[in-house]
Every structure is written in structure tokens, then in C-alpha cells.
Amino acid sequence: MRPEKMRIRVDRLSPDGEKAPRVPRAQDVAAAAGISTATVSRTFNSPEKVAPAVRKRVLAAAASLGWLPHAAGAALANGRTAIVGVVIPTLGQEVFAVQVEAMQAAFAERGITLLIGCSNYNPAAAQAQVRAMLARGVEALAIVGETQEPGLFEMIQARRIPYVVTYGYQPDSPHPCVGFDNHEAFRTITRHLLALGHQTFGLILQPKANNDRVAARLDGVRQALAEQGLGLRPQHLCEGHWEIGFGRKSLRAMFEGPRPHPTAVICGTDLLAIGALLEARAMGLTVPRDLSITGFDDIAFAAEIDPPLTTMRVDNAEIGRLAAQHLLALLDGNVPASKVAVTAQFVERATTAAPSSNHLSPRL
Amino acid sequence: MRPEKMRIRVDRLSPDGEKAPRVPRAQDVAAAAGISTATVSRTFNSPEKVAPAVRKRVLAAAASLGWLPHAAGAALANGRTAIVGVVIPTLGQEVFAVQVEAMQAAFAERGITLLIGCSNYNPAAAQAQVRAMLARGVEALAIVGETQEPGLFEMIQARRIPYVVTYGYQPDSPHPCVGFDNHEAFRTITRHLLALGHQTFGLILQPKANNDRVAARLDGVRQALAEQGLGLRPQHLCEGHWEIGFGRKSLRAMFEGPRPHPTAVICGTDLLAIGALLEARAMGLTVPRDLSITGFDDIAFAAEIDPPLTTMRVDNAEIGRLAAQHLLALLDGNVPASKVAVTAQFVERATTAAPSSNHLSPRL
């Protein structure tokens, strides 16, 4: 009988001469339970193949040593990492934070942990995050938006791992996606205001650079206007940071600019709309009598403000859940629908109304 | 000369007979560049040790093959994973989302990626997340709060990895922490209101179960009151979900309850305070004449609401940054201060004032 080949790792001694207790390995558990590492592994990965008595001993040994199977070793051995990556612009925006939270919960149920990366709307940063995640062997990827560094999707595809673009739904996209149709949503808002009789529009949006969702929104508005032979004056289109401050600033700029002033202002987020609303009030305008304002997202506060904000509701947690489901299905070898549309729901509250008569024939 | 021992992995054929192109390994890059894997590794990890000409060839080969060093292999070989874990209650709360975002940015600068876990205020879930992270070989851990499952910190300590408790600062805690002193902050708020002449207080907080920060806040209020020989009536202490709805509901409950009614209501979050403010207005109360209200966090909206909310500002991004710095220092072998205090700043706006006279001698 050949002597068993067994690697023995000597405990390193720390400078002060004490034993530096090392993180236990399967080997240690095996020794403690008086069995082999193979049985340790089986106890955790296919317990039914292990005799109950042995199983009990192994579990006890593992618990007493505080052993956890080292994921890197396992990943190398079986090719699975149980890690999924998600890349979003920023956690500072509730819509994305909520999405990530829902994905994390869905994956956690399946024992999958989530690597998170923020791009801050910088495609190069997104690229770097994706690269790092691929190197870490993520089994799937979710990424917000299609406007990415050239080659990013090829890099993912070369790894043959499932991926999905979230937040936006684009029927003609080459990528699987889960989200709502930004173009359609803003067309809906615009049409609603057109139906009320508005003819002069203001638009306050996030920067559309590197942001296909915002570009789609702008397109949606323009198209709805074009259908009525209308357009958007350059001074009535403001692009900037998504929060209250920029909403205020933009509204003031529009109304301090040349006439005609807008009778309706469409905003890209509820926060922008709230800013516009607050500034309109500060300027002595009455909403919706003098000015209609719409938001987007339906944050909790939208319903509470006075007057309650007309907006559009998107279930971001649902987007996160569906994205996770989509990726999980692919990981299970199933073939889910490549594109999943979530509907954005128009919520009419009290910041929209027909324009008052003195606006109906603006002095051009 | 012994023939070189070289493992050759045969490309597996996919069912349809086509070659399934596999993810490239260092071996493939080495072959393409006509050198050994050792040089490939060096090219990326200590480029100065590689001849410029060779380096160039290796980089070109790696780029053309799309090779990324597989992190699991690297982790196994050098014992470093470049992963750090963070466990928070929920991303749905801005304060935590902002913290995580700041940590992610700080770690990304050092090539470290972040594993994220949410506990939803459930210690068992936090425990499970920590366990999964340790198994994945995180090199450091940040976790919100000290109220954890017994044994959780021992589990971390056994792994000898740096960790830090965030959001709360407790001078007498056995754990390193980065945050502000919740007890002191709420004592400050309470003292301010006491100085204005208030004697009957309401308190609207998040649930204090499994939440040391909230428990500390409650204590802070109680202590400040006790210093003046005052107490808190049970019906004036409401615990519930941190958002607007619960603020409304709680305020109504207090004022529909038996007299005396509070002349000042202290809230655990700005959203709760906004809810209380809206409900107070709906009930015909004028703030701050009939009722003072304070929030906490200083969210963007706090300054915008009418009247602007008196609250306390915490720089959560700073907490995230400092926590990351603390962990990075430890990873670098430095010894940073074990406890880092961030100050919460009282921001007096317009929802606080002296109680009106009819409240000064409440009918008990």
C-alpha cells in the first residue's frame, strides 16, 4: 500500500511566537471528523450521499471549527461562483437603489450574492466595473442602459454569460432588456397635456449624454409634439442634475426668458417637478391654473405635496425582480422572453389642467 | 531535458458539433505571445520585471484574446480576493444607499469590489449574508449596527479580517465604529426643545427592535427629559415604518388621544416629520405655533417644505468614505483610530418655536 500523499501545511508562527490560528480548510474538518475531504464536500453538496451518522459528525466538526467552504476553491473546482453583478449609474437615485434591493433579495433566495458597481453615468467607469466583475467570474450581469462603451457587450457575450439591460425597454434593441418604454411614457404624458389644450411646452430633463433613457424621453416628447405640428423652443429645454435645485433653476430661467412662456412643463423626475412647482409658487404662479407640471417616478412624496403631483408610476422593485428572474431562468437553462416590458402608469393628480385663456393665444 | 509537463485542455464540442469557444486562460495568452504563464502573470502584477518588448506582446495577446485573469485562481494562489463586503438594513433608505455608494467609490479606486447584502432589519438575514461573504473570502467587512445575532462578530474575528460597524458611534463599544452618536444627537434635539419651554413631548421612531441606533435615540430623549424631571407618556411614543404614512398616522393618534397633547414632536427621520407636518396641517394645527416638529437626516426636501423643517444633518457619504478609509488602512497594515465620530449638526429651520401659552400649563 502506497503511503497516502497528503499535503501538510505547517502553521505559520507569528512574530511573537504564538501560533497564528489559520482559517480552517476542509482538510481540518475531515481530520476532526475522522473522514476524508471528499466526504466533507459531499456532506455539504450532496448530503443524501453521506451516512446520517457521518453527516452529523462532519457538521459538528465544521461548526466547531467555524469552517466555511472557501468559495474561490469551489469556484475553481466546479466552475460556478454563485456571484451575479449589477451595474447602475448611482445608488443615490431611489429608482436604482430600489431595483438593486429587489434583485439582491431575489438572488439571495438562491444563494447568489450580488456584486455592485456604480458608473456615475460614466461609460468608462461602467466598462471598468464590468471588466472587474467578469474577472471575478460573475455568472450573470444586469446593467442599466444600452449606451455603453463600444465593445462592452461583446466582452460580456464572449464570456457566454446571461445578461440583461434594465430600466429601459426597447423593442428593437439587440439586447435582452427589462423595463418600461421611456419613449412611449413621455409621449403619453405629452399627449395628455396636448389634449388639455397646451401648445407651449417646457422640458426639464437629466443630461441625455450617455443616457439612452433620457434620449428616448426627449424623443417621445418631440414626437408627440410633432404629431400636432408643434416643436420645442431651445430655451424651453433644460438639462441638468435630477434634483430639486435644478428644477427650481430651470423653471425660473424659462420664465425669465422671452415670451411666450410654457403653459406646461414636463419633468424627467418627480424631484425636478417638485423643484419647478416650488419655484413656480415662489414666482407667484398658481399651479395648475397658470402652469401645468408633470413629474416622473411617483415617489412617495408626489402624492403628499400641495397640489399633489401628476406623474407616472414605475414599479422599480418589479423591474429588479423581473431582471433577476430573467437571469435566474437563463442560469437554469431555460429560455425566458428576451424582452420584458413593464408598464409605466400615468397618475393624474392636481398639477395639470387646461391652460388658462390668456395663454391660449400667446404673443409670439 | 525532461519534456515540459503541460496540461492541455481539449475544447469541448457543443451538441451541434461546433467548437464551444472557452474563456481564455493565462496559458492561452502565453502560447499566443510565445512565453510562459509566469511572464503573463508578471506582466500584469509586476510589469517592471518584464522586458518592454515582451510586455507589449503579452498585452497585445491578452487584449486580442479578451483574457482577464480569473480572480478565483488568483485568490487561491495569493490569498487575496480584493473583495470587501457591506451589510446594511436596506437600500430603500437614502442614508444607507448614500453610505454604500461612497464606500463603493472609495474601494473602486483601489481595485476592490464590493459585495452588498441587505438584512431588512433581520439579524438572521444579516448573519446569513456575513456567512456568505466570509465564504467568498471578503478581506474586510462593514456592517450597520451592533445588534447582531450572537456569534456574528466572533465569526468575523475568527477570520482575522478588519471590520467596522457603521452609522452609529458608541464610545464604549467593543467594536470599531464609524458614525455619529445617536444618543447624543437626540439628547441635543430634546434639550433644544426643552430650552424653548416645551414640557409635553411626542416621539415618532422606527421600530427599536434589533436596532441599537433607534434604541440609543430613544434613550437620548428620555435622558434629556429626565434631566428636567420629565417623562414620556406611552401614548406619545409611536414606533413604525420610517416613511411619511406612519408619521401622519402617529400624529393623528396622538392628537385623537387623551390630553394633554404634545407641544413638540420629535421624529426619527425627516420623512416621519414631514408626515407629521402634513397631518398636523390637515388637522388644522399651525406649525410651529401650535406644535413644534423635528426631523432627522436633513434630506434635500427638508429645506424646501413649508415651513422648512428643523432637523439634524448627518453626512452619510462621509460615513461611507471614512468607513472605507478605516478598512483600507487596516488592510494596508496601518492602525487607524478604532472609533471615528462624525458629528450630527443641528439645523434649526422653521418648524420649531416656543409653545403657545395655552399649552404652557397643560391640564393634566
Next chain:
DNA sequence: TTGTACGCGTTATCAT
């Protein structure tokens, strides 16, 4: 049911 032994992809050591 359990054990043996190899391989996963990389890095570090040592030799050249």
C-alpha cells in the same frame, strides 16, 4: 458509503 487523486487558473519561489 467512503476514499484517492487529479484538475480548476493563478501566483510565487526558485532555478536558469
Next chain:
DNA sequence: ATGATAACGCGTACAA
């Protein structure tokens, strides 16, 4: 400066 090779910790054929 570069190459050969032995770990790293685990999972899993295959053998017993």
C-alpha cells in the same frame, strides 16, 4: 529577464 513547478482549497470521477 524568463521558465518550470509547486502550492492554494475544493469538487468529483473513479476505485474500493
